[in-house]
Amino acid sequence: MATRTVKSDSGNDLKLSNNGGTGSVTITDAGDLTIDSPADIVLDAEGADITLKDGGTAFGTLKQASGHLVIQPESSKEIIFNDGSGTASLTVDAANQHVSINNGSIVISTAGQGITFGGDPDTRQNSPTVGDRTLYDYEQGSWVAAVKGTDDGGRRLTMNHSTGYYTKVGNLVTVSGYFTTVNLNGGDGTASGGVIIAGLPYTVANNTGAYSGGVACYGEGYSITAGYIPTVYTQLNDTKVQLYLWDGTGGPTAMQVSEWTADGQIILNLSYRVA
Numbered sequence: 001m002a003t004r005t006v007k008s009d010s011g012n013d014l015k016l017s018n019n020g021g022t023g024s025v026t027i028t029d030a031g032d033l034t035i036d037s038p039a040d041i042v043l044d045a046e047g048a049d050i051t052l053k054d055g056g057t058a059f060g061t062l063k064q065a066s067g068h069l070v071i072q073p074e075s076s077k078e079i080i081f082n083d084g085s086g087t088a089s090l091t092v093d094a095a096n097q098h099v100s101i102n103n104g105s106i107v108i109s110t111a112g113q114g115i116t117f118g119g120d121p122d123t124r125q126n127s128p129t130v131g132d133r134t135l136y137d138y139e140q141g142s143w144v145a146a147v148k149g150t151d152d153g154g155r156r157l158t159m160n161h162s163t164g165y166y167t168k169v170g171n172l173v174t175v176s177g178y179f180t181t182v183n184l185n186g187g188d189g190t191a192s193g194g195v196i197i198a199g200l201p202y203t204v205a206n207n208t209g210a211y212s213g214g215v216a217c218y219g220e221g222y223s224i225t226a227g228y229i230p231t232v233y234t235q236l237n238d239t240k241v242q243l244y245l246w247d248g249t250g251g252p253t254a255m256q257v258s259e260w261t262a263d264g265q266i267i268l269n270l271s272y273r274v275a
Contacts, residue, residue, distance in 0.1 A: 112136060139168040143201040145179050147264070149257045150242075151193030156186030157260075164268070166201045173202050174271040181264045184257060194254040197232070197266070198240040202274040206237035212272035216243065230255065234272045241270065 027033065035041060043050055050062040059077065063070035072094070073079055079092040083103070091100040108114055114136030145162050148154040164177020184191055204210055213233030228245040231252065235242060243255040243266075 108136070135170055137168060137170055141166060141201065143175065143177075144199050145177055145268075146198045147179060147181055147191075147260075147266075148196050148198055148240075149191030149193040150196055150254075152189065152191075154196070154198070155189045155191040157181040157191050157257075157264075158183035158186050168202065168274075171205070171274050172271060173200075173274055174269070175200060176269045178267050179265070181260070181262065183262050184260070191257045193257060195243040195257055195260050196235075196240045197243070197268065200234075200239040200241070200272075203239050204234045204236055205273045205275045208236070210234070210236060210273040212270060214270050217267040217269075230266075232268065232270060234270070241268075 045064075048064040051058050052060045052062070059074055060079075061070075061072045063072055071079060076095045079094060080088050081090040083089045088102045089104065091102060092098075093100070106115075114134045116134045143164050143166050145159075145164055147157045147159060149157075158181060159179065160182045161178055161180045164175055164179070166173055166175045168174075179197065204212075211234060213231060216230045216232050228247050231244045231246055232241040233244065234240075244252040245255050245259075246252050
């Protein structure tokens with residue numbers, strides 16, 4: 001029979017030993033068992049597993065695998081992180097391999113980092129971690145438009161409605177708004193030249209592939225030639241769009257402030273790319 005001893009070593013450290021046997025050492029206490037150390041508490045298991053039990057029934061294991069820490073619940077069970085009040089904040093469903101954020105949000109604290117989508121079925125991408133598959137930004141808000149003329153320093157028209165909305169997902173921004181003017185004069189004088197709408201919430205990327213355009217929806221107050229279609233397109237490396245008129249045969253011509261009456265209106269929806 002193995003000899004079980006409780007002794008102090010030469011450094012006056014207390015050790016529980018099972019000398020010469022293959023059995024285990026069990027500590028049983030009818031109440032709470034407290035291990036209080038002024039320094040660190042070390043759990044050293046040469047079998048690489050530390051099993052957690054409740055009433056003799058295992059509910060999880062801490063494992064070592066190739067130097068990695070593995071937290072493994074029992075079959076079909078979850079790993080749950082509670083807040084200070086005991087409410088589940090994050091749940092890891094190991095059986096179905098799902099992670100649920102029960103309260104709060106996922107916060108990416110480092111600029112330029114985000115959520116990377118792996119397992120890409122698109123053969124043009126060979127790696128699940130390439131930057132093109134990383135969702136690194138999402139934002140929504142409002143922007144203030146300014147209808148201007150291209151001549152004389154881009155003088156503004158006096159506006160009645162100037163606030164629009166935008167949504168940014170990654171490097172793609174979608175803007176919308178209903179904008180109206182009440183006077184061709186602004187605080188900086190009478191506008192002239194071509195018509196632009198400035199104030200986009202983000203600068204358009206500076207490459208030819210970033211050009212965007214669309215058909216604008218107009219209300220009343222325009223003296224454009226019959227049969228022409230009003231369109232808009234972005235200005236590269238800038239925060240504005242310019243208005244053009246298409247006749248379907250002769251190509252586009254820049255819309256002039258002289259074709260925009262004092263009570264002009266425009267409804268705009270446009271997506272464009274940023275750097």
